[in-house]
Amino acid sequence: MINKALNGFTTAWKGLSLTLSHLFASNRKREVMHVSDNNYFKRMEGTNTIQYPKQALPSPEVGRYQLDVEIDDCIVCDLCAKICPVDCITIEQVKATELIGYTSDGSPKRIYPAQFDIDMAKCMYCGLCTIVCPTECIVMTDKYDRSVFELTDLTYEFSNMTPEEVEEKKALLENQLAQKQAAKLAAMNKKEGGA
Ligand code: SF4
Ligand code: SF4
Structure with a gap:
């Protein structure tokens, strides 16, 4: 009889202490730590939510989120736009009439990015x-x-060219092509005249 009473008391105390520990733990703020932290699961106590945006959980290093383009290092090859399965990258290339410069890894730049948009909504x-x-x-x-409030605001523009600069580069290219064509015709005429 005494054993049963003691057993009941012990069991009740265990349950009560567990409830109390959760009760006090729930008042503690959740600590923000990286998922790779060894204590990540041990420290999952306290409130289940964090105070976003004042607090934010760190993003995993391999996470895929917002795209960014370092346009000065872009050679405007269009490969990214071609491989995109949902066509959300729009690139307009304007060939330069001469070497523009080099990217930080030493790649030569010969094309201007007249347009480089990424629609993150897609x-x-x-x-x-x-x-x-x-x-x-x-x-x-x-x-x-x-x-964002407007869907169109999810289209990010990375080109650093003004419309005037784009028109100027296009005109230069057209001029160069026209000169080449004229030189080619002149050479052909000369050849035919000499024959
Ligand atoms: S167009 Fe620019 S960003 Fe796209 S693959 Fe080529 S170098 Fe990279
Ligand atoms: S959907 Fe297109 S833009 Fe988005 S990550 Fe894939 S290839 Fe890049």
Whole structure:
């Protein structure tokens, strides 16, 4: 009889202490730590939510979030746009009439990015564009909280050219092509005249 009473008391105390520990733990704020931290699961106590946006859980290093383009390192090869399964990258190339310069990895730049837009509303974050890029200038960042009111605001423009500059470069290219064509015709006429 006494044993049964003691057993009941012990069991009740265990249950009560567990309840009390959770009760006090729930008042503690959850500590923000990386998922790779050894204590990540041990420290999963306290409130289950964090105080976003004052607090934010760190993004995993391999996470795929907002795309970014270092346009000065882009050689405008169009590979990223071609491989994109949902066609959310729009690039307009304008060939330069001479070497423009070099990227930070030493690749020669011969094409201007008249337009380089990424529609993140369509992007499915597959990461293929970042894999094919020869200069590694298109990358996934750890930004994930870019809420907007208008869907069109999710189209990001990376070209650093003004419309005037684009027109100027196009005119230069057309002029060069016309000169080449004229020289070619002149050479043909000369050849025919000499024959
Ligand atoms: S991550 Fe995938 S879907 Fe998004 S732009 Fe790159 S290739 Fe396209
Ligand atoms: S693959 Fe890279 S270098 Fe080529 S156009 Fe895209 S971002 Fe630019």
